[in-house]
Amino acid sequence: MSDSWVPNSASGQDPGGRRRAWAELLAGRVKREKYNPERAQKLKESAVRLLRSHQDLNALLLEVEGPLCKKLSLSKVIDCDSSEAYANHSSSFIGSALQDQASRLGVPVGILSAGMVASSVGQICTAPAETSHPVLLTVEQRKKLSSLLEFAQYLLAHSMFSRLSFCQELWKIQSSLLLEAVWHLHVQGIVSLQELLESHPDMHAVGSWLFRNLCCLCEQMEASCQHADVARAMLSDFVQMFVLRGFQKNSDLRRTVEPEKMPQVTVDVLQRMLIFALDALAAGVQEESSTHKIVRCWYVPEGGLPECAAGRCLPN
Known part of the structure; x- marks a missing residue:
């Protein structure tokens, strides 16, 4: 008797020969757990860590919710040809979808x-560039970034x-992040230069990154007439x-970051810039070399010294 009963159970059939669904087989076997605030908080923290560590957020959302999450794509918002009215409508729609998605995942929107932004x-910055080590955006990249930042302003x-x-997510794509972006x-008020730089966990690393990109900016300023004003x-x-x-005496007590x-x-x-210039002078670099262009651009910018040299610069 026991041998004949086991196959029926394994095949999901009841004694009458009717095949039962998995829902019926599992009914009554899963105990409902009581709500545990501590466990719920741990699950929420795990979800946040998963979001932050996943390389492709759109792909992750598709894994969680399926094809319907394609509606969360920002491609239409950053479409250069989209009208302002359509972009505003898309921002509202995607913002609402983000709120729903955050609620389902149990994470802050x-x-x-x-x-996602x-x-x-990162996707915009990794588009084909004009130079081997770019710091400036192409015209197409600049248009797409402008549309994206309008959406970010809506979210803010x-x-x-x-x-x-x-800021934390941006530093994860530091190797592809363009200085102009x-x-x-900063200019569009999404995050200030100061806020972004201070969020980096390694001050020496961010100083090295800035120095390298500023050198490239100075070098490309004279080589590119198309982007000269932006540079x-x-x-x-x-x-x-x-x-x-760098030379302020009174720290701003309103700041929440470490002063x-x-x-x-x-x-x-x-x-770094001073040492670079002194080394260049000591080595006797040739005029019009890349090193000479960097030093000349940094210390003698076109149009004379910046206003801050006369003590008239303003924060942000």
């Missing part, structure tokens, strides 16, 4: 949206965007920030 910034205005999480984030504005803003923050971080970065970059 600000973290979810920050990861950072991922899109509706308290659906975490600045801190966004960082500058636009000059970038260099001016960076120099003003370095001088203002010693920013002077550490700015002084590090200024020292």
